[in-house]
Amino acid sequence: MLDGWNVNRSYRGMSAEQRLADRRERLMTAAYTLYAKPGFAATTIERLCSEARISNRAFYECFGGREELLQALHERCVEESLIVVAKAIQDAPNALDDRVKAGIRAYIEFTTADWRRARIMHVEVRRSGDVLTASRQRAVDSFARLVEEAAADFPAATPLNRRLVALGVIGALQELLIEWLLTEPQPPIDELADVAVHIFTRSLGGP
Known part of the structure; x- marks a missing residue:
């Protein structure tokens, strides 16, 4: 009282x-x-x-403050994306190509379904400076582990560190989405997915 x-x-x-x-x-x-x-x-x-x-x-x-709110928002977007991608990979046939295609398409479609989500996760996360450095690194680490787990049952196409390869292909996907956000006319979603699948499968051991 x-x-x-x-x-x-x-x-x-x-x-x-x-x-x-x-x-x-x-x-x-x-x-x-x-x-x-x-x-x-x-x-x-x-x-x-x-x-x-x-x-x-x-x-x-x-x-x-504004920074704490941005972090909470970014982490919610990442968590929702991880759930969608993990389910898509889990439901896909047990072949590397199928897992890669399912995970990439799920991520791209979910992210681009709302331009605000895509903008926060791939543009504002970088423009905010040091505000989201730790949050962004946690997100990248989570997606890298998801990629590694999806490819764990398949032989590697290269003796290079698989985690570093996963980080590299995640970076490529991020750049494709930034291109979609910032250029006119926007590249088609199907084209983004095809390019991302090509990069992922060649890097992780697919045909």
């Missing part, structure tokens, strides 16, 4: 924890659009709060 006020009491049918979760989600939704365009650097806390319809004070009850 504080001066006769129960700080944990419900307000409009929501507990304090539910209100906090609701505000966090509204800020995540606002940042999903604003951090994609006009971008992280151009988005102020005031604009985020206006879009989310909360006060500046409430913002700091949810996140320590």
